[in-house]
Amino acid sequence: MTKANLFVFVQFAAIGGLLLTGPWLPQPPALLALLAAGGALVVWAMLSMGFGNFGASPVPLAEARFVARGPYAIIRHPMYTGLLLATLALVLAAPSPPRITMWLVLLVDLVLKLHYEESLLGAKFPQYAEYQQRTKKLVPFIF
Numbered sequence: 001m002t003k004a005n006l007f008v009f010v011q012f013a014a015i016g017g018l019l020l021t022g023p024w025l026p027q028p029p030a031l032l033a034l035l036a037a038g039g040a041l042v043v044w045a046m047l048s049m050g051f052g053n054f055g056a057s058p059v060p061l062a063e064a065r066f067v068a069r070g071p072y073a074i075i076r077h078p079m080y081t082g083l084l085l086a087t088l089a090l091v092l093a094a095p096s097p098p099r100i101t102m103w104l105v106l107l108v109d110l111v112l113k114l115h116y117e118e119s120l121l122g123a124k125f126p127q128y129a130e131y132q133q134r135t136k137k138l139v140p141f142i143f
């Protein structure tokens with residue numbers, strides 16, 4: 001199994017574990033709003049990136065093009081941010097040690113995955129280093 005495939009496997013295993021061990025729709029309005037915000041960020045990022053320009057693998061597609069508009073203007077990995085927000089809502093709706101652990105595994109996996117992805121993006125796109133200087137990885141203005 002390649003490094004890229006391992007990142008994807010862990011990501012989907014953690015998400016699957018969360019979906020299998022708790023509710024898919026949190027009941028408290030605040031958590032439902034967090035789930036919706038995470039989902040909306042993922043959709044906005046996908047629309048900004050353009051279908052066919054991304055995949056689950058951290059390895060950029062051969063025909064990929066550089067995008068710095070939409071949510072990518074402020075954070076480099078808005079799909080990961082949206083996924084983390086949405087799954088955090090699921091965990092908070094039915095917290096338990098295994099579910100919290102699965103979310104933390106997802107968080108660590110995505111942070112490691114984005115570092116690997118950024119090394120590949122930097123090699124593919126000459127403007128990526130400058131883009132890294134003016135944007136944050138996951139949380140606007142913070143990280």
